[in-house]
Structures are given as structure tokens and as C-alpha cells.
Amino acid sequence: MAERWKPAFAIQASLALHAAAVIVVIAWPHLWPWVLAVIFVDHMILTAAGLWPRSKLLGPNWTHLPPQAAANGSVAITIDDGPDPAVTPQVLDLLDRHSAKATFFCIGELVERHSLLAREIIRRGHSIENHSQHHLHRFSVLGPGGMRAEVARAQEVIEAVTGQRPEFFRAPAGLRSPFLEPVLVRSGLRLASWTRRGFDTVNPDPAVVYNRLTTGLAGGDILLLHDGHAAQTPSGVPVILEVLPRVLEAIAAARLTPVTLRSVLT
Numbered sequence: 001m002a003e004r005w006k007p008a009f010a011i012q013a014s015l016a017l018h019a020a021a022v023i024v025v026i027a028w029p030h031l032w033p034w035v036l037a038v039i040f041v042d043h044m045i046l047t048a049a050g051l052w053p054r055s056k057l058l059g060p061n062w063t064h065l066p067p068q069a070a071a072n073g074s075v076a077i078t079i080d081d082g083p084d085p086a087v088t089p090q091v092l093d094l095l096d097r098h099s100a101k102a103t104f105f106c107i108g109e110l111v112e113r114h115s116l117l118a119r120e121i122i123r124r125g126h127s128i129e130n131h132s133q134h135h136l137h138r139f140s141v142l143g144p145g146g147m148r149a150e151v152a153r154a155q156e157v158i159e160a161v162t163g164q165r166p167e168f169f170r171a172p173a174g175l176r177s178p179f180l181e182p183v184l185v186r187s188g189l190r191l192a193s194w195t196r197r198g199f200d201t202v203n204p205d206p207a208v209v210y211n212r213l214t215t216g217l218a219g220g221d222i223l224l225l226h227d228g229h230a231a232q233t234p235s236g237v238p239v240i241l242e243v244l245p246r247v248l249e250a251i252a253a254a255r256l257t258p259v260t261l262r263s264v265l266t
Contacts, residue, residue, distance in 0.1 A: 053174025059181030070220025081228025108133035108154030140175035206242035
């Protein structure tokens with residue numbers, strides 16, 4: 001049975017504010033400009049929360065691993081926007097060389113298109129989680145029905161192809177709205193963002209990406225890289241292929257262990 005959605009405090013406060021606004025306008029009609037201004041500010045706060053990927057104002061959001069996993073020295077490498085037949089196999093080989101496990105947030109339509117590669121990710125001991133069906137740039141402004149369709153279809157596709165039902169969801173670009181959390185709850189999904197990201201889809205400099213990912217590296221961190229939509233170095237190499245070996249070496253040097261997100265679920 002799907003868990004029942006419990007609105008976050010910010011959502012509850014917004015709903016209460018709207019109810020109070022109706023009462024105020026009915027009782028004191030001349031105050032409607034002030035009421036409208038307050039409602040506008042409320043909407044701006046909720047919008048800003050959705051545009052801040054690591055925000056927890058709209059609901060639970062994994063920005064770090066649970067405390068016990070952090071204390072055990074676990075870190076999570078998460079890899080978005082694949083699977084990509086030109087890049088993902090090389091990423092898998094790099095992970096194998098370091099005996100590291102990773103979480104791949106995959107796009108549903110790409111899992112359908114590259115089903116053998118998706119199954120290979122699972123066969124090598126990694127996990128595939130839900131990154132929506134089409135990775136729409138307008139995902140955060142979809143209504144409840146649109147978000148539900150994107151999430152549900154990717155759930156169906158990933159489970160059908162890999163035999164594993166996703167436990168986590170990451171919104172395209174990390175952007176969302178108050179409509180997303182109830183959709184995730186009904187689908188049995190947890191929202192996951194990251195502790196730090198390298199911006200490796202737009203920055204072609206591996207050194208900069210590496211420093212962003214490893215400065216202050218500690219147990220419990222969730223790191224974000226991309227095998228799909230990866231930027232390329234001046235020599236034409238996808239940035240992740242230059243950065244990932246160094247990140248894995250830094251993790252080993254810090255005596256940390258790369259794990260999948262679902263492996264630390266309690």
C-alpha cells in the first residue's frame with residue numbers, strides 16, 4: 001500500500017495562509033491588495049524552494065546519507081542522465097577497477113533504448129534509480145498529472161528492463177515544485193539530491209570539477225556526476241572519464257567506501 005502524503009510544514013503553512021486570506025478578504029474587502037501581496041510572497045518562497053535542488057522546504061530530500069552510513073565512512077557516487085552507450089560502459093569499467101559501486105539516475109526512454117546496457121549496470125552490482133521518463137527541461141512547471149506521468153512511466157520502464165523497481169527519484173536539473181512530493185510518496189520513491197556537484201555538464205575543466213567534488217570530502221557525502229550530457233575536455237574526452245578515476249582515488253585515500261543509495265536504506 002502506498003504511503004500517505006503528509007505535507008511539509010511550508011506547504012501546510014501556505015495552505016493555511018490561503019484559507020486565512022479568503023476569510024480576511026470576505027471580512028475586510030478593502031485589504032485585498034495587502035492580502036494579494038502576501039500571497040505573492042508566499043508563492044515566491046515556494047518557487048524559490050523548488051529552484052534550490054537541496055532544499056527540504058517542500059518535503060524530505062536526501063542531501064547526505066543517513067547518519068549511520070556516514071559514521072561508517074560510506075559515500076555515494078551518483079551518475080545522471082544515462083545510460084549512454086558511448087560513455088557508460090567506460091564508467092562501469094572504471095568503477096570495476098576500483099571495486100566501487102554507484103547509483104545511476106537513468107532516463108526512462110534511454111533505458112528502453114539501451115536495455116542491454118541498463119541490465120549490465122545492474123549485473124555489475126550498481127543500482128538504477130528514476131530520473132523521469134524524458135528529462136524534460138520544463139519538468140518543474142508540469143502540473144500534478146504531468147509529473148505523475150513522467151515518474152510513473154520511468155518506474156514501469158526501469159522495473160520491466162532491469163527487474164528492480166527504483167527506490168529514489170532525482171528531478172531533472174534538481175528542479176521541482178510542490179506538486180512533486182505527493183507524486184513521489186504515492187510511487188514509493190524518495191527524493192535525492194546531492195551534497196556537492198561538479199557541474200560536469202557545463203564545465204570542461206576536469207581539475208575544477210574534481211575540486212568541487214572532493215573539497216571537504218567526508219563520510220555521508222552524495223556526489224553528482226553525469227555519464228549522459230557530459231561536457232567534453234578540449235581533447236574531446238567526456239569529463240566524467242577524466243574526473244571519476246581521481247575521485248575514486250580520493251575516496252580510497254580518505255578511507256571511505258562508495259556505496260549505492262539503496263544499500264543504506266533502513
